[in-house]
Structures are given as C-alpha cells and as structure tokens.
Amino acid sequence: MIWLGIQGYVARQQGRQDKKGNMLVHIHADKSSEIKSEHHRHSTNGITFHTEETGDVIGWLTRSAAASGGNCVIASGHTVYNVLAAARPDLIRVLARSDWPFAFPRFQCRPIIYAQDSNIVINFGRTPLLGNATHPRPKHLPTLSPQQVEALDAIEAIARATEMKIQTQAGDIHFINNLAILHRRDAFVNGDDPTTKRHLVRMRLRNETLGWAIPHELKQEWKDAFDEEGDRNWHLEPMPEGFFPLRMYTN
Structure with a gap:
C-alpha cells in the first residue's frame, strides 16, 4: 500500500495489464501447471531484453528475492540506437520499418523504433515476433526475415554489453522509463523459505503531464490500458485461478 502511494507522485494514471483487468501483476515462480511454469512471468528462466507493451513508466516492488540469481537488468534504448546508428545504420532503417509482424496483444505490423517528436521510442518483445515454447507462433502468421532477426539479435547484443544489473532485496522499489x-531478468533459484522466493509486483503507469507523446501505432494499446472504462482488479496477492491472463492468437 505504501508503494501504491509513492507511485502516485511519479505517475497518477495506472494501466490495466491484460484483458482481465489486472492492475497488479505478480511475478513469481509458479509450477502449478505446465503453461504457468513456462510463462516468462512465472518461470525461473532468464528472459531477453524487451519493453512492456504499454506504459510510460514501469514500477516494480520487490516483496522477496530469490536465494540466488534473479537480478533485474536494464539497458538504455538510446545507447542501443546510438551504437547502431554509428556502426549499422542499415539496421536502424530495418527497425524503423512498418513491417514487423507483432502477434499480440493483437496482430499488427508496425515499427520497433520510432522518432516521436524529439524522442527515440522503442517498443518490442521477442515473443510477439518469434513465439516461444508456451506461445508457438502459428504457421499462418508472417515470419521475420533474416535481416529482422539480425536486427533483434543486435539489440540484444548491444544491450547486454552495456547493461546494468540491479541486485534486488525485499522492499526495493524501481521505476523505469x-x-x-x-x-530483462537473470535466471534464478528459489530457496525453501518464503523469504527466499522471488516475488515482484509490477504496475504500468502514465504521467499525463510529463509523459512523452505516444506513436500513432501504439495509441490503441495505451487507450485499452489507461481509459477509465473497463474492469480494474487489484489483487494484492497473486491472482486467483481464472485471472491468469493467457495469450491468444486471433488471426
């Protein structure tokens, strides 16, 4: 509750994080079903660099940390852009094209990098573009070209070379643009004691006064998340059965 109060000073608008209307998403290992244990939110595996689908600001509260591993890792999208602009401007042009076939939250072809007003905006995740074991990409959807795969790999390589690791502990609060x-996240191993089991709570936020202009291609996602209309569910503990959001490919 203290965390919710503090974040109100950072950004007053809170966003829904899925079609179930979950406002608080609990990130913790959950092996109660195969699909949960393999979902990046509930697995113990490391995950690659990405941004959240919506939100100007992402806030995390660490309720408890893993026995080992599980670092939060961040990298500057502007550094990635500058390195590519100096060494591989051809990949900048690839990333700025409108032919990236994102599979969800809805199927949409759009860029990964935007020049929006005076800001460089990056919005992407590898799973909506490549699929994974939990969400295999349907064969009827377009696949990435070799040059697009190369561009994704270049983002990951530059971000990893310039990353900053944050070793979290219970009570830590983080906000990022x-x-x-x-x-991304390092892989982790939980202990037997509840205090040694990794548990983060995430929110997606928007500051209507200080927030950047949102690229046209992303406005629908921001509208779905931040419009006043729609369900809002505040689970202070991990979501009960029936509120776990499953990704669905629609077309």
Whole structure:
C-alpha cells in the first residue's frame, strides 16, 4: 500500500495489464501447471531484453528475492540506437520499418523504433515476433526475415554489453522509463523459505503531464490500458485461478 502511494507522485494514471483487468501483476515462480511454469512471468528462466507493451513508466516492488540469481537488468534504448546508428545504420532503417509482424496483444505490423517528436521510442518483445515454447507462433502468421532477426539479435547484443544489473532485496522499489529503457531478468533459484522466493509486483503507469507523446501505432494499446472504462482488479496477492491472463492468437 505504501508503494501504491509513492507511485502516485511519479505517475497518477495506472494501466490495466491484460484483458482481465489486472492492475497488479505478480511475478513469481509458479509450477502449478505446465503453461504457468513456462510463462516468462512465472518461470525461473532468464528472459531477453524487451519493453512492456504499454506504459510510460514501469514500477516494480520487490516483496522477496530469490536465494540466488534473479537480478533485474536494464539497458538504455538510446545507447542501443546510438551504437547502431554509428556502426549499422542499415539496421536502424530495418527497425524503423512498418513491417514487423507483432502477434499480440493483437496482430499488427508496425515499427520497433520510432522518432516521436524529439524522442527515440522503442517498443518490442521477442515473443510477439518469434513465439516461444508456451506461445508457438502459428504457421499462418508472417515470419521475420533474416535481416529482422539480425536486427533483434543486435539489440540484444548491444544491450547486454552495456547493461546494468540491479541486485534486488525485499522492499526495493524501481521505476523505469518504458519508452526508452529495456529490461530483462537473470535466471534464478528459489530457496525453501518464503523469504527466499522471488516475488515482484509490477504496475504500468502514465504521467499525463510529463509523459512523452505516444506513436500513432501504439495509441490503441495505451487507450485499452489507461481509459477509465473497463474492469480494474487489484489483487494484492497473486491472482486467483481464472485471472491468469493467457495469450491468444486471433488471426
């Protein structure tokens, strides 16, 4: 509750994080079903650099840390851009094209990098573009070209070379600019004691006064998340059965 109060000073608008209307998403290992244990939110595996689908600001509260591993890792999207602009401007042009076939939250072809007003905005994740074991990409959807795969791999390589690791502990609060900062997670091992089991709570936020202009291609996602209309569910503990958001491919 203290965390919710503090974040109100950072950004007053809170966003829904899925179609279930979950406002608080609990990130913790959950092996109660195969699909949960393999979902990046509930697995113990490391995940690659990405941004959240929506939100100017992402806030995390660490309720408890893993026995080992599980660092939060961030990298500057602007650094990635500058390195590519100097060494591989051809990949900048690839990333700025409108032919990236994102599979969800809805199927949409759009860029990964935007020049929005005076800001460089980055918005992407590898799973909506490549699929994974939990969400295999349907064969009827377009696949990435070799040059697009190379561009994704270049983002990951530069971000890893310039990353900053944050070794979290219980009570830590973090806020990042989701439009310009990439993040990932190290793999982790939980202990037997509840205090040694990794548990983060995430929110997606928007500051209507200080927030950057949102690129046209992303406005629908921001509208779905931040419009006043729609369900809002505040689970202070991990979501009960029936509120776990499953990704669905629609077309």
